Amino acid sequence: MSNQTSNERNGVDHTLITGVRLADGTRADLYLAGGLLADPAGATDDAVRVDGDGLLALPGLVDLHTHLRQPGREDAETVATGTEAAARGGYTAVFAMANTNPVTDTAEAAEHLVDIAAREAHAQVQPIGAVSKGLHGEELAELGLMARSRAAVKVFSDDGKCVDDARLMRRALEYVRAFDGVVAQHAQDPRLAGPDACCHEGEVSGRLGLPGWPSVAESSVVARDVQLARHTRSRLHVCHVSSAETVEVLRWAKGLGVQVTAEVTPHHLLLTTDELTGYDPTYKVNPPLRPAEDVHAVREALADGTIDIVATDHAPHARHDKEHAFGEAAFGMLGLETALAVVIETMVNNELIDWSRLVSAMSTLPARIGGLTRQGGGLTVGAPANVVLVDPTRRRTVARDDSRSLSRNNPYHGRDLPDPVVSTWWQGRRTYSA
Amino acid sequence: MRHLLSAADLDRDEVTAILDQAEEMSQVQSRPVKKLPALRGRTVVNLFFEDSTRTRSSFELAGKWLSADVINVSAKGSSVSKGESLRDTVQTIAAMGVDALVIRHHASGAPLQTTQWIDAHVVNAGDGTHEHPTQSLLDAFTMRRHFRSLGDDSFVGKRVLIVGDITHSRVARSNVLLLQTLGAEVTLVAPPTLLPSGVGSWPVSVNTDFDAALPTADVVMMLRVQKERMSGGYFPTPREYTVGYGLTRDRLATMPEHAVICHPGPMNRGLEISADAADGAASRILDQVAAGVAVRMSVLYQLLGGDEDK
Numbered sequence: 001m002s003n004q005t006s007n008e009r010n011g012v013d014h015t016l017i018t019g020v021r022l023a024d025g026t027r028a029d030l031y032l033a034g035g036l037l038a039d040p041a042g043a044t045d046d047a048v049r050v051d052g053d054g055l056l057a058l059p060g061l062v063d064l065h066t067h068l069r070q071p072g073r074e075d076a077e078t079v080a081t082g083t084e085a086a087a088r089g090g091y092t093a094v095f096a097m098a099n100t101n102p103v104t105d106t107a108e109a110a111e112h113l114v115d116i117a118a119r120e121a122h123a124q125v126q127p128i129g130a131v132s133k134g135l136h137g138e139e140l141a142e143l144g145l146m147a148r149s150r151a152a153v154k155v156f157s158d159d160g161k162c163v164d165d166a167r168l169m170r171r172a173l174e175y176v177r178a179f180d181g182v183v184a185q186h187a188q189d190p191r192l193a194g195p196d197a198c199c200h201e202g203e204v205s206g207r208l209g210l211p212g213w214p215s216v217a218e219s220s221v222v223a224r225d226v227q228l229a230r231h232t233r234s235r236l237h238v239c240h241v242s243s244a245e246t247v248e249v250l251r252w253a254k255g256l257g258v259q260v261t262a263e264v265t266p267h268h269l270l271l272t273t274d275e276l277t278g279y280d281p282t283y284k285v286n287p288p289l290r291p292a293e294d295v296h297a298v299r300e301a302l303a304d305g306t307i308d309i310v311a312t313d314h315a316p317h318a319r320h321d322k323e324h325a326f327g328e329a330a331f332g333m334l335g336l337e338t339a340l341a342v343v344i345e346t347m348v349n350n351e352l353i354d355w356s357r358l359v360s361a362m363s364t365l366p367a368r369i370g371g372l373t374r375q376g377g378g379l380t381v382g383a384p385a386n387v388v389l390v391d392p393t394r395r396r397t398v399a400r401d402d403s404r405s406l407s408r409n410n411p412y413h414g415r416d417l418p419d420p421v422v423s424t425w426w427q428g429r430r431t432y433s434a
Numbered sequence: 435m436r437h438l439l440s441a442a443d444l445d446r447d448e449v450t451a452i453l454d455q456a457e458e459m460s461q462v463q464s465r466p467v468k469k470l471p472a473l474r475g476r477t478v479v480n481l482f483f484e485d486s487t488r489t490r491s492s493f494e495l496a497g498k499w500l501s502a503d504v505i506n507v508s509a510k511g512s513s514v515s516k517g518e519s520l521r522d523t524v525q526t527i528a529a530m531g532v533d534a535l536v537i538r539h540h541a542s543g544a545p546l547q548t549t550q551w552i553d554a555h556v557v558n559a560g561d562g563t564h565e566h567p568t569q570s571l572l573d574a575f576t577m578r579r580h581f582r583s584l585g586d587d588s589f590v591g592k593r594v595l596i597v598g599d600i601t602h603s604r605v606a607r608s609n610v611l612l613l614q615t616l617g618a619e620v621t622l623v624a625p626p627t628l629l630p631s632g633v634g635s636w637p638v639s640v641n642t643d644f645d646a647a648l649p650t651a652d653v654v655m656m657l658r659v660q661k662e663r664m665s666g667g668y669f670p671t672p673r674e675y676t677v678g679y680g681l682t683r684d685r686l687a688t689m690p691e692h693a694v695i696c697h698p699g700p701m702n703r704g705l706e707i708s709a710d711a712a713d714g715a716a717s718r719i720l721d722q723v724a725a726g727v728a729v730r731m732s733v734l735y736q737l738l739g740g741d742e743d744k
Contacts, residue, residue, distance in 0.1 A: 202632055203635055205631060205632075206630035206631040206632035207607075207630075208543065209542040209563035209564030210543070210564075212631065278546070279543025279547050280547075320519045320521075320522070321519075323519040323520060323521040323522075324519055324520045325539060325542075325544040325562075326543045326544075327541040327543075327562065328520075328541055
């Protein structure tokens, strides 16, 4: 598959997509030429023609929260395979989290990732820098040098770990203001969510005898952080909001005008603690799956804008890291290939959002939060040709082995879901075709 | 019965059958030659990821007295730290040709997970803070003998107090499930910090006042306080715990005369249970240990005894 994709990347440079519907409901022809969207009237005869009748064209999706595992765990995912999975999911850009080995906590590490991506990626890869050296939560990493580097890092996160120390969090927020950076917090109080905590603390964890962590371990950190963001007049981004309590805090903070944005993952929009009863570590994720009331709350919050965006937290793991007892298995699940399907299923098909809101939540706003200027724009002449062609009615039964990722920790295996992505173009080149 | 993973796997008739069979097996214990040929040629592996002299010995004797070949495999420590997955560990053992795997694991759910990877019968010998079904069976065996001695061996309406660290107790979870199946009324007694989240939806009543609950008990089951809880901030000091939730000599005096005392062991004498309670006439603690072998013989026989016929 990767050969075919790279051939297409090298070969096809002019594509005319006819008769597609756009997110606002209008019909249009799209002409992709020279990496940009051009006037369809000027389409040359040798352009590849794609019949878009009955299909929807959206700007390429942007994921603010991806774990590519390279460098360090190339057996679980690489820049190449992770971005192939991204392209298959309709993404044309991913932000790569810093918790690799070595950690992306220097300009050199960030540039190294950009260089790998320039050779191998099937989507734009934007490094996220660590907030603290080695993700240890003690000293600031070289945030400014990462920002000034060729990688032009704008988003900083210790994701996987919480920046627990209030003073360090305050300094990070203050410091990144100089270059319009944003701190993306994995909110999890390490004292309320102890080292053994492996799921949501509630009725299910009590019954199964699994050590859990309560929602308040998330919402209390967010409550502190929004006050720090208010105090420092800096930008805060809250990763993977999982609970109704956190939604309440965000609603309050946004009401005060705090510069805070927030994301929700596809799995927190669909899956609940009910999945845990078989102790299958596929469903072990941090923050954990929560009860149905929380799923309802984050859906409402995404619909009303309290939660700004959807981000996948795509977290590939080698099979043997998931084949432990539940409490000892790795945290995380795949997300890139199924994100759009889950958002369509949970939000669009339930009439909680329309296609325009979906585009803002999965493309426009994540690009804006992360400062990517050549992503997330409208499908207008002159814009970069980042396009995903969508069939909103097609469905499939998800099969974990049918994947471009190196890993198989797909929580939707066996589930009937939309199968929306028909084709993806990144900078005018087709990176995925169903 | 394919596996025994949870006390909830068993309905009332199955429990009764296991307990009745255990009564027969217990006859063997008092014979000079303690051996039945029932499981000759069968192989049972006790795979213990966590130390437990008492449970392992009990399963080992149970298997041996039924003439099974029994070996003990200690796989202590986290498989993550050893670089071997749980799946690899159990498949390696199973590949040697094992009929039943008796698994003790420090992580909840491990025995259940194991059943998807191997064909052998699996017995849960205690998984994390989840369940310990054979413990609940031996407790039921002990209680039933006691009820029988009072002239009525039914569990219906009998009041069982389970006292102590419910949150982290697999014994409590299995007992709640099994006693519900048998029709007993269970009251959990603990400080709020040691009551599991969601306990309100369990089929039990909850009381944080031991003194209020004790005078109506038919059975008082005291749970061990693990050392790590003492430093975990669940209660201020061991002394305070004993005053609130220990079966002290003073408290023993308020227990109904016909009631009996159980404890899954090992006991912290002076903390959750006084010597007067542990060694007194109402104590059934050593009877529980004896019942453990008979009940495990019965369970192994139920799992393996019929295999040849298939």
